Amino acid sequence: MKRSTLHQTTLYAAVFLVCAFLIFPIYWLFITAISPPDQLRVLPPRFWPEIPRWEVFGQVIRERPILLWLGNSALAAIGSVILSMTVSVLAGYSLSRFRVRGGQSLGLFILTAKMLPATLLVIPLFGIFRTMDLIGSLWSIILAHATLIIPFTTWMLKGYFDTIPRELEQAAMVDGCSPLGAMVRVILPVSAPGLAATALYGFVLSWSDYAYARTFLTNAQTNWTANLGITTMKGEYISNWGDISAASILIALPVLIIYLFLERYLVGGLTAGAEK
Amino acid sequence: MKSGFGLDLARPSRRHWLGYLLLAPAVLLIGLIIIYPLIVSVDISFQNVNIARLDQPRRPFTTANYERLFSSPDFWNASWITLKLVVIVSLFCFLLGLGTALLVNNKFKGQAFARLLVALPWAVPEVIAVVIFAWMFDSSFGLMNWVFIKLGFIDTTVNWFSSPVAAFAVVCVTMIWKGYPFVSIMMLAGLQSIPDDFYNAARVDGANAWQRLVNITIPSLMPVLGVTLILVMLWVFRDFSIIYVMTGGGPLKATQTLSIMTYEQAFGFFKMGYASAIGVVTLIVCVIASRLMIGRAPDNI
16 A cells, blocks of 8 residues: 555656656746846746736737737648538548549548648649739638648548448438438537547648748738737847747647647547548 | 438449549549649759749750759758658657656546647647747747756857757757657657556566566557658658758758758749759659558558
8 A cells, every 4th residue: 555655656656747747848838928128138037926917918918910910821731621621521532431433542642632742732832823823812811721620630530430330321311301401400510529629720721830921921911810920029129038939829729728628539540541 | 221312331342433423522632732742843944944833835845954953962961860860859758758648648637638748749830849949949038048058068159040959959849859758749649559467467577667668568669660750751751841940940050951951942033943853853752661660562552
């Protein structure tokens, strides 16, 4: 009994130490944000500010176009998720339920599309969007992010539909539903949790992008996304780390919150298509 | 059980117009925003193109971009740096990811919360991770200079981003921190699929903790381990944001990977034909490497 208590204590200590060590950078970002600027220029550094300046978040929102950037990021993410989900739900369902000639090769192609380097795809997309006069517009980002999202969502959804028994559709069709009706009225409602998790995963992918925003939006300040905006703050002549940290927290927050909800489904997203 | 539409979903061969119809939008969109651009990039990699525009006539076919590429010291330098980065970052992501997974997989109160915490950096956008580490390794008031001086590793403050070795190290640290949670999450999923019976049987046979790890845990994790390793390596291989925002590939090209070089050539020097050639080579390496390592058909990637 005594030995197991000791064992438990060591375990807790180890878990605490490891978590503290690994999460410290996030803690430090937070401390930097709420420390008065002069305290960031003293050594030894302070690990908790004497007077936390909580107002920094309100202040950085007033002084910098953070809300505009967040809004643009949200628009880009929502747009690309709607676009990607629409085609992925249909394609995922088809790949899960039908044997379509060429369907398997399409599935494989989508899977390998996950390996495409963004730095390769960004060049022709730049040419295409220039010709279509989309450079600087959020539409360029919505389309570009769809190239990131579709490979994930299609396979996540195919995997999810595979777990739903076919008897559900058969029953619906016996009751007089058309195949399409069975999908829309029976399968999609049953899949709601999977659809939500997949959409959120796509949202995170879009929200985290920097490469496409940097390429297509740099000269269109009013359309800057959050990640692009924050790098311009970092590039200023004198970096104001307090403000940058506060802005970073505001930008990371939506994804951190989604992560808390998504954690259960994360493995499905990360491994989508990895196993048969 | 036949419906009026001639469709029986329980039958193994179910060809139906609906299957094609449902795939059509995806095929159309993927064709437009992935396949067509890919064809364009291969096409312009064989032309002397500076800025890609589609409404201009094609330039004559040339392999000059590839010839220039393979004779360029910059390309071989970038390949070497990419290789170093992939090996170092993947290795440490693995050690850290597997270690945290094994630790958190123990049964204790608050396990769910610890699991959540340990993989938290996964949810931090790459650009924000760069902000955090750029500040921690700041040359004048960064925390790490102070810590390392206290620990006696260095004598005076180091300007991390002007020394090639130091800048490379900071990039590695940032990528490891951003990348290990993925390994953790995957390993935890793998660990939980190992039946308890295996361990119970081993305990009955008198195997100690180390023997259980080496003889049960690691072998059972092997399939997940392989897939995870490839995904991590591909991520490091292709990553752009972390390095670009942190160092821009410098100093003295010490952190210029193939991705950074591609981007610099395309949007820094506006040599898009040349840049596409680098990108195409990168893609081919990605595909071959992942095939070789998996040693199976590509449908298992």
